[in-house]
Amino acid sequence: xxxxxxxxxxxxxxxxxxxxxxxxxxxxxxxxxxxxxxxxxxxxxxxxxxxxxxxxxxxxxxxxxxxxxxxxxxxxxxxxxxxxxxxxxxxxxxxxxxxxxxxxxxxxxxxxxxxxxxxxxxxxxxxxxxxxxxxxxxxxxxxxxxxxxxxxxxxxxxxxxxxxxxxxxxxxxxxxxxxxxxxxxxxxxxxxxxxxxxxxxxxxxxxxxxxxxxxxxxxxxxxxxxxxxxxxxxxxxxxxxxxxxxxxxxxxxxxxxxxxxxxxxxxxxxxxxxxxxxxxxxxxxxxxxxxxxxxxxxxxxxxxxxxxxxxxxxxxxxxxxxxxxxxxxxxxxxxxxxxxxxxxxxxxxxxxxxxxxxxxx
Numbered sequence: 001x002x003x004x005x006x007x008x009x010x011x012x013x014x015x016x017x018x019x020x021x022x023x024x025x026x027x028x029x030x031x032x033x034x035x036x037x038x039x040x041x042x043x044x045x046x047x048x049x050x051x052x053x054x055x056x057x058x059x060x061x062x063x064x065x066x067x068x069x070x071x072x073x074x075x076x077x078x079x080x081x082x083x084x085x086x087x088x089x090x091x092x093x094x095x096x097x098x099x100x101x102x103x104x105x106x107x108x109x110x111x112x113x114x115x116x117x118x119x120x121x122x123x124x125x126x127x128x129x130x131x132x133x134x135x136x137x138x139x140x141x142x143x144x145x146x147x148x149x150x151x152x153x154x155x156x157x158x159x160x161x162x163x164x165x166x167x168x169x170x171x172x173x174x175x176x177x178x179x180x181x182x183x184x185x186x187x188x189x190x191x192x193x194x195x196x197x198x199x200x201x202x203x204x205x206x207x208x209x210x211x212x213x214x215x216x217x218x219x220x221x222x223x224x225x226x227x228x229x230x231x232x233x234x235x236x237x238x239x240x241x242x243x244x245x246x247x248x249x250x251x252x253x254x255x256x257x258x259x260x261x262x263x264x265x266x267x268x269x270x271x272x273x274x275x276x277x278x279x280x281x282x283x284x285x286x287x288x289x290x291x292x293x294x295x296x297x298x299x300x301x302x303x304x305x306x307x308x309x310x311x312x313x314x315x316x317x318x319x320x321x322x323x324x325x326x327x328x329x330x331x332x333x334x335x336x337x338x339x340x341x342x343x344x345x346x347x348x349x350x351x352x353x354x355x356x357x358x359x360x361x
Contacts, residue, residue: 011050012296015074017084017105019058019067023238024281029053030273031282032083035289038268044293052077059089060153060182060207068097075103080296080307082106083288086124087207088114088155095119103304104311106288106337110231111158118308120335122288122328124280125231127155129343130252131162133359134203134228137250137345139170140360143226147199149178149190151206156182159205159230175199184210188217201226208232215245224248228345236348237279246348250356253346254321255280257355261320283321291317291328291337311335323358 016032018025029051036049056070067090074082081104085091091109098105099116107114108124123129138146146167150160160177167174176197178190187210194202202225204211211232218224233251236243255262265286266278294317296302299310314337317328323341330337345356 009047011048012045012302013050013052013077013079014292015071015077015079015082015084016051016053017067017070017074017082017086018053018055019070019085019090020087021057021061022086023235023242024279027275027277027279027282028285030275031269031285032289034269034272035286036293037272039290039293045296049289049293052079058085059087059093060209064090064093068094071097071105072101075101079103080302080304081292083292085109088127088158089153089207091119092154102308104308106292106311108284108288111155113154113158115335118304120311120330120337122284122291122337123342124234124254124284125252126336126343127158127230128162130230131159131205132166132361133252133343133345134205134230135163135166135170135172136359136361137228137357138167138172138201138203140357141201141226143172143200145173145175145199145201147176147178147194147197147202147225148174149180149194149202149204149206151182151210152179153182153207156206163203163205180206180210182207182209184213187213188220191217191223192221195221195223195225199225201228203227204229204232206230206232208235211235211249212242212245215247218248226250228252231343233346234280236353237281240351243348243351247351248348250345250347252343253280253353254343255283255346256323256341256344256358259320259322259324259326261318265320280321287319287321287328290319294328 054070058067091114104118106120110125110127150156228250295311298313299306319326325340326342328337346353
């Protein structure tokens, strides 16, 4: 972009910190680029955005240090802010570093423990909120008892604590509470132990890799329980074989056909990129870029602190993700952007997800 005198403006550098094995990485990056280009074309922002991408896989499979080092590299490259880290474990490890270096990071983490002056969140789920939705879904279907399995991980433990509260509030009996690691070697026996207690349904609480392995185990165990999981459900969008592996599950998701802003955005995205994809990560990625563009527009100065202050001025920004009432608002002491019916329940039938319900307490 050039000024009237022919001098070019430098693009705005935004970092993308990918800290997980991401089957939807191509869709993620394509959507971010599309949304920032759209914001520039609509003059929401006066300069184009240049994405600097760091793939720095950390916990739970590798080390948190990888993700921390990736963030530091982006800061050294001069980004005004980062998109990511994307998951709870690495967000918790990075939070003090983010505040120390003073470059805002918009994450997708669901934990309440990720917070700080420069820590912002556009949740791809919420560990407390999901537990409330799951307990309500179970009770509304007339089930009285639950077999609960949670991961031994920071996120899994936080999920379980919240689920116990909301299950008790809904009058549910947790017949058995079982545990698994994030990379289990005794998962089938754990499921057999839960089955033998004869709960009305199964609830899975955690990041979700083990659920991909469960598909063939249920027939071997002669058990096909009604089952619901956290936003781990969204792994179904990563690979066709994972969609098949999660057949029959209900889960917490975000994309909703009733949101009037969703389909027009997807149509523009498909026209611009040639993609035919249609899933949550596209909607979430679009909202992430729109949120940051609005923060840049409201920034008093194009610096990391300026972006932080600009983000804190965002109010009532319509979202394409979530239900019809979903919007994004932030403030100096409120760094969790999604408001309204941003979480919902879907289920998988014949290799595709189907909308089930919004939160109905």
